[in-house]
Amino acid sequence: MTLDEAAVERLVGDAQAGDPRAFGRLFDHYHASVYRYIVSRVHRPSDAEDLTQLVFVKALEALPRYEARGIPFGGWLFRLARNAVIDHVRTHRDHVGLESASERPGGDAGPDEIVAVRQAFDEVAAALDALTDEQREVIALRFFAGLSAREAAAVMGKQEGTVRGLQFRAIAAMRRTLGIEDPETTVVERRLRPTGEKPIGPSGIG
Amino acid sequence: MDEDFVERRPGDLEMYRRLDACAETRLAPDAAAMARIRAALMGQAVAMADAGAATMALPLQPATTLPQGPFLALRRPKVSRSSAAFLAACLCLGLVAGSVAASAAGGPFYGPRLWLEEATLPSAPLAHAHGQLDRLDARLDEIRVATANRNAGAVEAALLAYAEIVDDLEAQAMGNPAVAADVLDDLAHRQMVLIALMGKVPPQAQDALAHALQQGANAVEVIAEDGNPGDPVRGRGGGTTNQGDSGGTGNNGGGGGGGSGDSGSGNQVRTGTGQDGKDKPDDPADEPRATPKPKPTPKPKPTPKSTPVETQQAPTETPSESSGGSRDQGGGMSRQDQGGDEQGDAD
Numbered sequence: 001m002t003l004d005e006a007a008v009e010r011l012v013g014d015a016q017a018g019d020p021r022a023f024g025r026l027f028d029h030y031h032a033s034v035y036r037y038i039v040s041r042v043h044r045p046s047d048a049e050d051l052t053q054l055v056f057v058k059a060l061e062a063l064p065r066y067e068a069r070g071i072p073f074g075g076w077l078f079r080l081a082r083n084a085v086i087d088h089v090r091t092h093r094d095h096v097g098l099e100s101a102s103e104r105p106g107g108d109a110g111p112d113e114i115v116a117v118r119q120a121f122d123e124v125a126a127a128l129d130a131l132t133d134e135q136r137e138v139i140a141l142r143f144f145a146g147l148s149a150r151e152a153a154a155v156m157g158k159q160e161g162t163v164r165g166l167q168f169r170a171i172a173a174m175r176r177t178l179g180i181e182d183p184e185t186t187v188v189e190r191r192l193r194p195t196g197e198k199p200i201g202p203s204g205i206g
Numbered sequence: 207m208d209e210d211f212v213e214r215r216p217g218d219l220e221m222y223r224r225l226d227a228c229a230e231t232r233l234a235p236d237a238a239a240m241a242r243i244r245a246a247l248m249g250q251a252v253a254m255a256d257a258g259a260a261t262m263a264l265p266l267q268p269a270t271t272l273p274q275g276p277f278l279a280l281r282r283p284k285v286s287r288s289s290a291a292f293l294a295a296c297l298c299l300g301l302v303a304g305s306v307a308a309s310a311a312g313g314p315f316y317g318p319r320l321w322l323e324e325a326t327l328p329s330a331p332l333a334h335a336h337g338q339l340d341r342l343d344a345r346l347d348e349i350r351v352a353t354a355n356r357n358a359g360a361v362e363a364a365l366l367a368y369a370e371i372v373d374d375l376e377a378q379a380m381g382n383p384a385v386a387a388d389v390l391d392d393l394a395h396r397q398m399v400l401i402a403l404m405g406k407v408p409p410q411a412q413d414a415l416a417h418a419l420q421q422g423a424n425a426v427e428v429i430a431e432d433g434n435p436g437d438p439v440r441g442r443g444g445g446t447t448n449q450g451d452s453g454g455t456g457n458n459g460g461g462g463g464g465g466s467g468d469s470g471s472g473n474q475v476r477t478g479t480g481q482d483g484k485d486k487p488d489d490p491a492d493e494p495r496a497t498p499k500p501k502p503t504p505k506p507k508p509t510p511k512s513t514p515v516e517t518q519q520a521p522t523e524t525p526s527e528s529s530g531g532s533r534d535q536g537g538g539m540s541r542q543d544q545g546g547d548e549q550g551d552a553d
Contacts, residue, residue, distance in 0.1 A: 018258050020251035027244055035235035045236070052235070053243040060251055121232045124224050143225040144233055171221050178224075180217045 003029050005072060012073050016063055023063070027056055030074065034081050037145035040128075041085045041137075042092075051088055055081045075154040078145060082137075082155055127177040135170035138163055311348040311367075312360035320367055324374075331378060335385045338375045339392050342368060346399055349407070358408035365407075365414035368400070369421040376425035386429045393429065397422040 003011070008029070014022035034055055039048035058080050066076060128136055134156075141152040142163075149167070153160040309315035323344075327337040345368040352360035375393060379386035400419055407415050 015251075018255040020248055020255055023251045024244065024248050027247055031240050031243070032235055035240070036229055036233040039233050039235075040229075049236070049239045049243065052240075053246065056243065056247050057250065060247060060254065117227070117231055120224060121228050124228050139225065143222070144229045146229075171218050175217055175221050178221070180220050 008073050009068065012063070012066065012068075016066070023060060026073075030077055031056070033145045033147075034077065037078065037081055037140050038085055040140040040144045042088055047088065047092070051081070051084050055084050058084070071154050072151070074147065075151045078141065078147065078151070078155045123178055124174070127174040130177050131170050131173055135166050135173070138166040139170050139174075142167055310360065311352055311364040312357060312362070316363055316367075320370075331382050331385050332388060335375060335378050335389050338371050338378070339389060339396075341371050342375075342393075342396050345371065346396060349400075349403060353403065353407050356408055358410035361407050361411035362414040365411060365418045369414075369418040372418070372421045372425045376428055379425075379429040390426065390429050393422065394426050397426060 003025075008026070011022045011026050011029075015026060031052060035048055035052045038051045038055070039045055042048055042051065055077070059077055062080075066073070068076075071079075128139065131139065137156060138152060141147045141155060142149065147155065149163050150160050153163040156163065158166075305315065307313060309319040323341055327334050327341075345364045348364040349361055349368070352358075352364060372393070375389055379389055397419070400415070400422060404415060404419075
């Protein structure tokens with residue numbers, strides 16, 4: 001479900017006026033990215049589902065007080081998610097690796113494909129574990145939640161350039177961990193998501 | 207923000223692809239779980255919308271339907287304000303009543319009250335004396351009230367205050383004949399009122415009453431002496447003869463007597479006439495006659511270096527030596543009065 005920023009603001013206004021359907025459409029638009037961000041941070045799908053519900057409940061309760069003061073609704077929502085994650089991590093000390101998040105079967109893929117995907121994911125999870133906490137946060141917001149650098153900066157309370165720097169160093173570290181070499185050392189300018197697959201991130205959430 | 211241009215190397219693209227793949231294939235939410243969450247959220251949203259509508263409708267309800275408790279709670283500040291004002295008024299009233307009670311005769315503030323009364327009296331002698339007379343009336347009233355209440359302490363306190371006021375009046379009248387003449391009758395009248403209270407005041411206050419009466423009697427006597435020296439009660443009638451002799455000079459004679467009371471010469475002459483005991487000329491033969499002019503006094507030889515005292519003494523001695531009858535006494539008196547006046551002035 002794709003909505004532009006103006007449509008999101010209209011839905012927010014309707015939800016504030018007491019329209020439950022508008023809030024339902026906002027949930028439909030944001031729930032997947034919120035869940036991905038949360039599960040990439042807490043690693044356990046069941047906890048991520050509970051926290052996702054908690055984030056939307058808080059959003060529903062706080063929506064009458066929400067004012068778009070330079071922060072779009074998406075940024076405000078992910079701030080709630082980030083705070084929920086921080087509280088959860090603070091109260092749940094048991095460490096679970098990101099590979100736990102892939103316990104779910106991978107749809108209708110064949111056994112070989114499932115094994116290959118699972119192996120690739122475990123490698124990425126291991127590379128993420130080697131990052132600093134801020135670098136992991138940036139990766140989660142930028143690639144799993146699909147936020148833009150500006151939105152991620154707003155959620156983390158940092159400058160946009162700082163977020164870009166964290167992302168650059170995180171990618172470089174993961175490449176070193178995964179052994180991904182540069183075929184050539186040229187600087188190219190292209191889209192952030194070159195694949196034509198299902199878009200996520202800023203273009204995906206408006 | 208659809209496009210995000212960053213400086214990157216080709217190897218980064220492979221990294222992005224892997225991360226995107228992870229997000230899409232391994233971090234995707236469970237559809238059934240999200241459906242449950244959505245259903246729960248929608249139920250809560252509907253409930254909140256209903257509650258919000260009910261809240262919006264609440265203020266439209268008339269105030270009469272509100273329960274008594276919240277209504278009183280809303281008005282509590284107003285009630286508190288009026289209660290505070292009432293309390294303050296009660297406190298002020300209590301303070302005033304307490305002060306009045308404490309400043310009554312015998313109370314702890316009675317002394318300060320008397321001091322305040324005295325401090326606020328006018329400074330002009332006559333007005334001051336009248337103010338003190340008013341204070342005496344107030345004390346008499348207090349004595350009457352306290353006597354009726356059988357409050358011996360209050361009677362005693364008022365009597366002592368009375369005596370002090372009488373003392374002050376006496377001091378005021380001593381040097382001021384006008385004040386003395388003005389207050390004498392009033393003071394005597396109040397003394398009679400005080401005498402009438404004898405036997406009525408409580409036994410514990412009898413001593414204070416006796417003291418006040420004694421103080422008043424002394425004051426009347428002293429003021430009478432000071433303002434009217436010819437009072438026969440005291441047997442000093444020097445001024446009376448002077449009044450008979452020269453009419454208008456009687457006061458001068460009295461004043462001279464007063465002024466010369468300490469001097470020997472003036473007192474001797476007045477005592478001689480006063481011993482006759484004649485306030486008024488009973489005998490027509492004693493009626494005053496025109497005083498003949500004294501013989502011209504021979505001028506003394508001019509003494510270039512004579513003192514003024516010697517110059518004054520020379521003419522006064524001359525008539526005394528030549529006078530023999532009552533008429534001469536008058537003449538002599540007038541001269542001696544002059545000398546007495548001078549002495550009095552000198553005093």
